[in-house]
Amino acid sequence: MANAIRFLSADAVENAGSGHPGLPLGAADIATVLFTRFMRFDPTMPEWPNRDRFVFSAGHGSMLLYSLLHLLGYKDIGIEEIRSFRQLGSKAAGHPEYGHAAGIETTTGPLGQGIANAVGMAIAERHLAARFGDELVDHRTYVFVGDGCLMEGISQEAISLAGQLKLSKLTMLWDDNGITIDGAVSLADATDQLARFQASGWDTFSCDGHDQDEIAAALEAANASDKPSLVDCRTTIGFGASGKAGTAKAHGSPLGEDEIKQMRETLDWPHEPFEVPANITDQWRIAGLRSAAARRKWEERHAALDAEQRGEFDRLHRGDLPSGLQQRIERAKRNANEMRPAVATRKASEMALEVINEIVPETLGGSADLTGSNNTLTEGLGVLSAENHDGRYIHYGIREHAMAGIMNGLALHGGVIPYGGTFLAFSDYARGAIRLSALMGLRVVYVLTHDSIGLGEDGPTHQPVEHLAALRAIPNLAVMRPADIVETLECWHLALESEDRPTVLALSRQAVPALRTDEHDENKSSRGAYELVSAHGEAKVTLFATGTEVEIAVAAQKSLEQDGYPTRVVSVPCFELFEAQTETYRAAFLDDPSLKVAIEAGVRQGWDALIGRHGIFVGMNGFGASGKAGELYTHFGITADEVVRQVRERMDPNPKDSEETEE
């Protein structure tokens, strides 16, 4: 049965002319044991909520996964997909892509990410079990990793949190082949991995990765542990391809015709490429149906739930929001309009979360050790810990990258909506995983506070300058920077409704006044940009601004109007949503003859699309500095006075002055 994986993989890579045969050949025995004796799943119902999760962190060995899915009878991966491996349009892409085919639990390729995803899934499992009972939620999470996954820093962040939370239903299978792209692992690493995992609160087990009974015994022991467990499977990369086995040559390119021919003899596999004999196919199909009975029993238990519980369980797994949320948000907006609180948008976010966390029980919050700064913990959530998986708040520790990767895993598992906080500047640490939230289209909410030089004295290491631009550059990521409490409520609502796109909320440390004081229930932030203050008469000047700088725009608008320049203020909470508006809507802001000005305490990149190369940009053109927030704004010239000065200079009829302003 393992050889079926080996030859499907080797032949597919050969046929594609590129790919990674070494891993599937080396790990075929492990995969066979896992999927035929341990994993619980049902290929005819791949979305069964209580299935065991298999996270293939070493994504380059994707043919292992495709071979398994094909052999086990997952319909999405027919033989034609294997034959078109790595070709444009194939579900069998170079690396496993979430959404391409049922059975691919997550997108992998960037190493180490799968470990954090698996930790997230294992947390979701325990959390939902605490809510709905072990009868309904009781599955394991397996994560398959290579040496590269273990060298990446995110692995340490993820495993140490898994140890802390005692995620005993998480099992890691380490394809310990001693080879990376550059050669032997020993060129770059001498870590005693078992000792390292033990130090992080894991149980560890070892086996010969080509002895199926040893593998099974190790997995039995691992699954019996009350800690997360690592199974060190010692393997030979490219097993069977005797000319290249055990070397880096087997890793990342086709074996070649001769080598495969030799391998067919060595492993006694006389079949044509892509041909699997019927008896072996049958064995795999039977293995695929092993858990069908368990699945049906689970459905009986599910059906026996009382209507309310079942309805709630199903709602959570469909990802629908509870009814009533919209009304609660609108009510909060109306309250804000009455009270007009001058609060930091991070505080406004906390006020939004107080509303949301009460009515949306599936939110699972957290922070990378900045709880009091990110304002992410609301009353009554309870802390999720080894002893209390029911808690709805995770102390992620100082682990931004793993936090993001774990949130991806939580969202992938389903049944929860994760949000997590850190400082906007430290989104850099998490960027590898944020990109995957966007690529997979997951509902993950990043609460990124301290969003500009306005954080003050902590200085340039902590002051984001380029981060808004850098995050806006990521496709399918909604970057929102609300200006006040009403916009913050609107942006949170949009984030929750955004089922197939992650959201960044960029929030301030410093207080802002209430600026949206109209009494419409409409979610104006959903347009991405909208007119907040109108000009008296036809606008000669348009001031675009986001977040804390909208206040500056509003002040500048008043001065300019007094000076006789009709000026409007356009609040731009989200570039991405603005881009999605009709060209007519956009042109009304962009193509009218008014002078265009943008105000944002970040770099200019991206703003030229709104204001043009000759528009005025009031913002940052380098790193920040340590000092009081107000002094920094003055120092860097991000003030209403500066806006007014520059506009006046440009509106002056003297063309020479206007030229100088250009510089």
Added chain:
Amino acid sequence: MANAIRFLSADAVENAGSGHPGLPLGAADIATVLFTRFMRFDPTMPEWPNRDRFVFSAGHGSMLLYSLLHLLGYKDIGIEEIRSFRQLGSKAAGHPEYGHAAGIETTTGPLGQGIANAVGMAIAERHLAARFGDELVDHRTYVFVGDGCLMEGISQEAISLAGQLKLSKLTMLWDDNGITIDGAVSLADATDQLARFQASGWDTFSCDGHDQDEIAAALEAANASDKPSLVDCRTTIGFGASGKAGTAKAHGSPLGEDEIKQMRETLDWPHEPFEVPANITDQWRIAGLRSAAARRKWEERHAALDAEQRGEFDRLHRGDLPSGLQQRIERAKRNANEMRPAVATRKASEMALEVINEIVPETLGGSADLTGSNNTLTEGLGVLSAENHDGRYIHYGIREHAMAGIMNGLALHGGVIPYGGTFLAFSDYARGAIRLSALMGLRVVYVLTHDSIGLGEDGPTHQPVEHLAALRAIPNLAVMRPADIVETLECWHLALESEDRPTVLALSRQAVPALRTDEHDENKSSRGAYELVSAHGEAKVTLFATGTEVEIAVAAQKSLEQDGYPTRVVSVPCFELFEAQTETYRAAFLDDPSLKVAIEAGVRQGWDALIGRHGIFVGMNGFGASGKAGELYTHFGITADEVVRQVRERMDPNPKDSEETEE
């Protein structure tokens, strides 16, 4: 003596109204022992190349460092700087900023970075010792870390490489106070750190961090080890401030008047704020001069070197490039003009490195396990290993983040010019450290290959789309994307000459033809953008392009000229350098009436500054896909035909068509 640190720190934080008193109070004893009994340095000559390095990774406790520098007699940190701690313009910024004052060896604040910096410094020390002998280069590197540093993933990447390389002159002091911002470390972490470090090849030692003799004994033992060593110093955060000591309350805000008053009594320190009694000041100043004799002896040894060796040592430490480099680059460009090789720019980069590595002996290359893909290893460099510190190539392992942080440390140490490779997409993993290269203005060269969908079948996880934009957004980072071998040579030359700015070289997997076939020695890439192909007559169309897409622009230009549209091609190897040109130079490309088109296999963000909102952009507007490079270019419409089609449509006099093109 330790109490002098405590009160300077507590009073400075109090005076600033913000800051982190807990760490300096807790770690004052450790710092006192280290700086008065172990560290070798000379405040009167802070740039002494053979000084011990002190890396303060837990940068938020910056007052510890400023107090030390002040007490030891470093001139840059006078009492007025301490009094103006965290104020705009003070050298005593919220976090230690490299370049603000002598004695600050690196910028810290983003946690964990200092560990990688220290590993880099320790590597540079052993490497230079191998070149110049232990008489000239023989110092230790100490790195001070907190719990947060140890939780960050970059710490695991860095310590495992340090263990691999047996950097025995590296000592880590862990301020083990059991407290983070959210509360007890035990909320989020249960790692047995000593076991973890041992697993990574470190020796570990422990001491009571408030018992100076125990600290000294542990440091003695650590320094005697033949491995890198960790000293676990158990401390009480906020030691002395009895109302807040041992709790998160001591971490990140002023203690308050009452608490400080109490502390003055508890620690028997009856002096006014910022006042240190003369006898204690004297003791600190004497400690500061402890190594002056050793420094003078070192200078004698330095003076006794033969002229050539001394000249070379001094040149390396000044950071001057060897004479003759320019001529060699120009010769290589002329050769390229003759041979006109059609090679991938990653291959062109290897050819450039063959020239450079021969004549610039201070380059220290490496790759995060993608040596054969990044083309970073040239013949004869030798691999730097535990047994051979003389080697000039580092197998960094699958550790992008640590690689970048280590390169920062190498550059900070001086005497070497680091470059390191990974895929452009994985710059995300390293971004936290890349930003610090830029903030500190370090000569670090990032060799980022596989720079677009052109990498083909590995698919969207590996295909950078937003990365050029995201890197261009970082201030003070030169992002270069050369179009052919001549531009690659020019960009490498610029990168080496860029003493105060890091460089990203974005390089292709796929081959490109030689496009720059003029025979001028001028480095045209230094203008950032220049006319590669002129229009016949006044240009009606300007095609901007970078890297592999310049070939497409050149092909489109030919077609458009044939169609009667005079068209020029502007190659844009570097936005940042183009922005630095005079407005006149820029306007000649941007403000003429020609139709503007940009071609880049990435997102549009940033290009509007060149082509305007109504310019034509031929590039990506989402993630890539798995498939053959050529098919992907066609699939995503990044072809000469598509450029020609869109230009024709726009040039068509029918305004309705032109409107539609807009969408």
